[in-house]
Amino acid sequence: MKTHAVYQVSILSALMQGIMGGVMTAQELLSHGDFGLGTFEGLGGELIILDGEAYRCTADGCVSPAAPSDQISFAQITFFDAFSPLHMTEKISSFEQLKQFLRQWTAEDPNIIYVVKGHTEDADVTVRSMEQQKRPYPTLEEAAHSQKEHRGSHVSGTLIGFLFPQFMDGVNISSWHIHFLSDDRTQGGHLLSLKSESLHLQMYPIYEHTLRLPEGTSFARLRCGKDHPDALKKIEG
Numbered sequence: 001m002k003t004h005a006v007y008q009v010s011i012l013s014a015l016m017q018g019i020m021g022g023v024m025t026a027q028e029l030l031s032h033g034d035f036g037l038g039t040f041e042g043l044g045g046e047l048i049i050l051d052g053e054a055y056r057c058t059a060d061g062c063v064s065p066a067a068p069s070d071q072i073s074f075a076q077i078t079f080f081d082a083f084s085p086l087h088m089t090e091k092i093s094s095f096e097q098l099k100q101f102l103r104q105w106t107a108e109d110p111n112i113i114y115v116v117k118g119h120t121e122d123a124d125v126t127v128r129s130m131e132q133q134k135r136p137y138p139t140l141e142e143a144a145h146s147q148k149e150h151r152g153s154h155v156s157g158t159l160i161g162f163l164f165p166q167f168m169d170g171v172n173i174s175s176w177h178i179h180f181l182s183d184d185r186t187q188g189g190h191l192l193s194l195k196s197e198s199l200h201l202q203m204y205p206i207y208e209h210t211l212r213l214p215e216g217t218s219f220a221r222l223r224c225g226k227d228h229p230d231a232l233k234k235i236e237g
């Protein structure tokens with residue numbers, strides 16, 4: 001039986017504290033999965049991996065294929081199990097309601113990782129993308145001031161999401177982190193709001209996690225446990 005596993009690049013605490021240099025290329029990242037999300041060196045847009053292709057959603061609202069040599073600073077990726085059970089939601093009128101809907105599967109065991117793939121048609125979505133930052137890098141909270149939001153109506157596309165357990169806060173985040181990519185690959189980013197008549201969802205638990213840590217002195221200087229959980233959720237949750 002195939003084991004479900006997630007491969008992660010860097011930790012959220014590092015991003016929070018401005019450690020956003022490249023850890024590996026998009027090409028190397030894609031050897032660890034075909035479905036995922038993250039960001040680039042210096043937060044240069046939101047990263048989406050769908051069907052084995054990597055995309056960059058920039059602050060100007062554009063989506064383009066990531067180059068194999070593009071540097072990734074933070075990501076999580078898995079080989080998505082296309083045979084996992086399919087569920088259908090009723091009308092979803094907010095992101096909060098979607099999280100509530102997903103809770104029926106996650107509440108029973110909050111101490112493991114979950115992945116979700118959703119597809120929506122004719123939805124209203126709001127996504128955000130971070131602006132490319134320059135060295136010396138700011139904290140994620142400072143960088144978030146210049147994030148750009150983009151709204152789309154009657155959009156069809158895919159939701160790519162992960163939920164990590166609370167004891168991994170800092171390594172990742174214990175609330176749903178979801179990116180969105182439209183079917184025509186023209187709109188996408190970090191999902192902030194969603195209204196949809198219905199969603200097709202596939203989600204399942206993951207029990208295996210591999211972590212690739214950044215190399216170098218800036219990561220060596222990181223002092224963990226200093227992130228405010230609320231700040232973390234405000235920016236990434």
Ligand SMILES: [Zn+2]
Pocket residue numbers: 037038046177178179190191236
């Ligand atoms: Zn994101």
